[in-house]
Amino acid sequence: xxxxxxxxxxxxxxxxxxxxxxxxxxxxxxxxxxxxxxxxxxxxxxxxxxxxxxxxxxxxxxxxxxxxxxxxxxxxxxxxxxxxxxxxxxxxxxxxxxxxxxxxxxxxxxxxxxxxxxxxxxxxxxxxxxxxxxxxxxxxxxxxxxxxxxxxxxxxxxxxxxxxxxxxxxxxxxxxxxxxxxxxxxxxxxxxxxxxxxxxxxxxxxxxxxxxxxxxxxxxxxxxxxxxxxxxxxxxxxxxxxxxxxxxxxxxxxxxxxxxxxxxxxxxxxxxxxxxxxxxxxxxxxxxxxxxxxxxxxxxxxxxxxxxxxxxxxxxxxxxxxxxxxxxxxxxxxxxxxxxxxxxxxxxxxxxxxxxxxxxxxxxxxxxxxxxxxxxxxxxxxxxxxxxxxxx
Amino acid sequence: xxxxxxxxxxxxxxxxxxxxxxxxxxxxxxxxxxxxxxxxxxxxxxxxxxxxxxxxxxxxxxxxxxxxxxxxxxxxxxxxxxxxxxxxxxxxxxxxxxxxxxxxxxxxxxxxxxxxxxxxxxxxxxxxxxxxxxxxx
Numbered sequence: 001x002x003x004x005x006x007x008x009x010x011x012x013x014x015x016x017x018x019x020x021x022x023x024x025x026x027x028x029x030x031x032x033x034x035x036x037x038x039x040x041x042x043x044x045x046x047x048x049x050x051x052x053x054x055x056x057x058x059x060x061x062x063x064x065x066x067x068x069x070x071x072x073x074x075x076x077x078x079x080x081x082x083x084x085x086x087x088x089x090x091x092x093x094x095x096x097x098x099x100x101x102x103x104x105x106x107x108x109x110x111x112x113x114x115x116x117x118x119x120x121x122x123x124x125x126x127x128x129x130x131x132x133x134x135x136x137x138x139x140x141x142x143x144x145x146x147x148x149x150x151x152x153x154x155x156x157x158x159x160x161x162x163x164x165x166x167x168x169x170x171x172x173x174x175x176x177x178x179x180x181x182x183x184x185x186x187x188x189x190x191x192x193x194x195x196x197x198x199x200x201x202x203x204x205x206x207x208x209x210x211x212x213x214x215x216x217x218x219x220x221x222x223x224x225x226x227x228x229x230x231x232x233x234x235x236x237x238x239x240x241x242x243x244x245x246x247x248x249x250x251x252x253x254x255x256x257x258x259x260x261x262x263x264x265x266x267x268x269x270x271x272x273x274x275x276x277x278x279x280x281x282x283x284x285x286x287x288x289x290x291x292x293x294x295x296x297x298x299x300x301x302x303x304x305x306x307x308x309x310x311x312x313x314x315x316x317x318x319x320x321x322x323x324x325x326x327x328x329x330x331x332x333x334x335x336x337x338x339x340x341x342x343x344x345x346x347x348x349x350x351x352x353x354x355x356x357x358x359x360x361x362x363x364x365x366x367x368x369x370x371x372x373x374x375x376x377x378x379x380x381x382x383x384x385x386x387x388x389x390x391x392x
Numbered sequence: 393x394x395x396x397x398x399x400x401x402x403x404x405x406x407x408x409x410x411x412x413x414x415x416x417x418x419x420x421x422x423x424x425x426x427x428x429x430x431x432x433x434x435x436x437x438x439x440x441x442x443x444x445x446x447x448x449x450x451x452x453x454x455x456x457x458x459x460x461x462x463x464x465x466x467x468x469x470x471x472x473x474x475x476x477x478x479x480x481x482x483x484x485x486x487x488x489x490x491x492x493x494x495x496x497x498x499x500x501x502x503x504x505x506x507x508x509x510x511x512x513x514x515x516x517x518x519x520x521x522x523x524x525x526x527x528x529x
Contacts, residue, residue, distance in 0.1 A: 117463040124398070129465060134397055134521050135492055136462030136475045144456035145479055145490075152454070152504035196456045197499045242434050243421075247453065247479050247488050256422040257486035259433055 002092045003222050003229035004390065006034025006215035007353040010108070012179040012208045012340045019052050022211030022346070023059070023108030024066045030104065030213040034227060038067050041215070042100040044074040045091045047083035047107030047345035050119055059345065063106045073100075081292065081378055082237070083107060084212070084348030085386030089235045091216050101221035107345035108211035116207060128250040128381075135252075140204050140295070142249035144196035147297035151198060154312040156300060160319070161203050162189035164296035167324045168332050172339020174325075174366040177350075179208050180339045189296075203296040208341030212349035214356070230359040233373075234278035236387040240267040249381055271385035272306040272377050279389040283307035286329050287371040288358055290351040292378035293336040303331065306377055306387075325366055333358060333366050348386055351376035355390045397519035401425045402512065403445075409512040409522055410448060411489060414441035422446070422485040446489070448510040449527060450480040453488045455502045469516035474498070478524045480508050494525035 008029025010022040023046070031038055044067075046059025055062040060074035079086035084107040091103035116139055123129040131137040150156045166186055172178040184202065192201040222229055241263040243255030248267075265273060276282050283306060291302035300314035308329060309317045317323060323331040332338070334354040337347070355374035357363045363371075377387040396402065401424075402411050413424040416431040418438030424446060431438045455478040461468035462475065476493035493502070494513055509527040512520045 114463065118465070122465070130398070131490075132462060133465040134515075135477060135490060136458050136466040136468070137477060137490065138458060138462050141456050141458060141477055145454040145477070148456055149454040149504065194459045196458060198456075242432060243486070245486075245488070247490060252490050253424040254488045255432065258484070259416070259419040259421040259436070259486075 001219060001231045001233065002095045003217050003219060003227070003231055004214050004352065004356045005217045005222055005227045005229035006030040006036065007356040008033055008213050009177045009350060009353055010211035011177045012210035012343060015209045017110065017209070019049055019108040019110040019211070020055065020062050020066050022110070022209060023063045023106045023213065026108065026211035026213040027063060027067060027104055027106050030215050034215040036102065036215060039070050041070070041072050041102050041104045043091060043094055043103040044072055045087040045103065045105045046074065046076045047087040047349065048076050048078040049109045049345050050078065051112065052110055059106070079384035079386070080380030080382060081342070081344055082348055082380030082384035082386035083345045085235065085378065085388055086237055086384065088214065088216070088349065088352065088388065089237050092232055092235055095216060095218050101218045103216045104213060105216065105349060106211070106213040107349045109343040109345050110209050111207040111343065127252065131250045131252065138196070139249060140196040140199060143204060143295035143298060144199045145247060146301060147199050147295060150297055150301060154315070156297065156315045158190060158198055159186060160300065160315040161199070161296040162186040163318055164293065164299045165189045165202050165338055167318070168293065168336045168338035171325050171333050171366055172335020174364065175335045175339065178335045178339040179206070179341050199295055199297065205294050205337035206341030208343045210340065210343035210346050210350070212346040212353050214349055214352055230356050230390045230392060232388065233281070233391045234275040234387070234389040236271055236274035236278065236385060238270055238274045238385045239383045241270065248383070267383070267385065268301065268379055269305040271379060272375065272387045275375065275387035275389050281373060281389065285373050286375055288330045288333050288368045288374045290334060290336070290354050290374070290376040291331055293332060293338055294342070296338065299331065299336065302377065306375060325368070330368050333363065333368055348376065348378050351378065352388055352390065359390055359392050394514060394518060394520050397515055397521045402522040404512055404520070409510050410445040411510060411522055413444055413446050413485070415444040416441045422487055424487060424489055447482045447484050449507055450482040452502060452504050452506050452508060453479040453481045454504060455479065455493070455499060457499050467515060467517040476502070478502060478508060480524050492521060492523045494523050497526065
């Protein structure tokens with residue numbers, strides 16, 4: 001198995017600095033956390049950012065150059081919101097193949113203000129450009145379609161969605177790396193402006209600057225150097241199975257089920273399922289989970305998709321307090337995207353930082369008592385799944 | 393007639409709007425927007441999907457609106473009124489297609505499962521797009 005021997009972050013915010021600076025800061029913290037030097041690293045994987053020019057497309061190189069060319073190999077990887085997890089998978093695979101012992105995985109982003117826009121230029125063959133041009137369908141519009149569907153199918157309410165924000169803001173208030181550190185009330189959420197009906201401003205995650213890094217090592221290297229770490233029990237980077245009948249951002253339509261019936265397991269639930277299978281565990285074994293709460297409503301979808309409860313039961317589970325800090329299986333003890341805002345290439349790595357600290361018992365005021373096994377899950381545009389399970 | 397905002401995705405004939413997709417002659421899989429050249433069914437090797445008109449009526453899978461003007465390249469109307477969007481399920485094709493909703497309907501008029509019919513209407517800068525609207529008798 002591969003170990004996470006170091007984790008580090010640059011705090012999330014809107015700092016207005018180049019993304020490389022956040023990545024380098026996170027990398028140095030992760031290396032210090034591991035007790036290793038940059039020159040010990042044999043392989044660097046950068047999770048790409050597409051809004052920061054060429055250096056963002058070759059993030060692995062950008063970080064390696066900034067840290068000082070050391071002769072280490074590097075790779076760069078883009079998988080939208082799942083980029084960080086896919087970068088971890090690339091590093092882990094190289095370690096498991098015996099091709100290296102120590103790898104550094106870094107993701108960082110510097111984001112513009114406001115809604116995400118498509119990358120510039122007139123691009124009539126790019127669905128991400130066309131959905132804005134033809135429909136005005138921003139990211140929150142897709143989150144809202146899922147939220148409205150959830151309300152219609154399962155009777156979830158705006159109050160339920162607000163309760164997710166209240167829970168995550170409370171956890172985030174205890175996290176020094178979070179951008180938003182204030183607790184909020186349900187009334188404040190429900191009074192915030194409507195953005196994409198039924199989602200209000202405080203239901204939707206912001207876009208942030210930030211950086212996160214992890215140092216991965218082989219078991220034999222960790223033993224030789226006396227490093228402690230948490231074990232990566234599974235990395236799932238599965239794609240959808242045809243036909244995917246959920247309307248996925250940034251698409252105009254779903255796959256057709258005219259010829260082939262939909263798979264038994266929809267894409268989002270297949271992501272965690274593949275990780276459980278690899279790790280030989282199930283949802284009942286989780287001490288905590290970090291899920292990709294692009295919206296409050298989406299966090300509820302994830303409860304069901306990762307098997308914490310049956311479809312339609314997530315709001316009830318939330319109300320019972322089981323997913324809050326101190327509950328049976330805290331979800332987003334870091335505060336989640338609700339408290340961080342999304343720094344796309346860093347976010348999946350930040351999830352793993354949180355798992356690492358929780359499993360080491362080093363999460364401070366937001367520590368999940370006796371945490372032994374954690375799941376981080378997320379979904380990137382264009383069919384990029386990612387789920388990572390770590391164990392003590 | 394006003395020009396279409398995108399070529400080949402929909403057509404307007406005698407005032408009737410049709411979405412254009414492709415249908416695979418081998419397996420019947422439908423694609424929107426049109427996907428010539430290959431079929432996306434992983435167990436179908438047919439490479440000749442043909443252009444096909446899609447059903448003009450379907451049921452709302454979900455819906456929302458954009459309370460704030462969407463960013464460029466969208467061209468918002470001034471003054472701005474929220475754009476309503478609906479994802480509509482076409483039973484025969486087994487797909488859900490997203491589109492703007494005609495300006496006479498808002499989210500307050502919509503519900504999941506209700507029937508809508510395809511039509512078209514102008515974007516703020518002139519060209520036409522397909523839109524979901526009230527069904528005609």
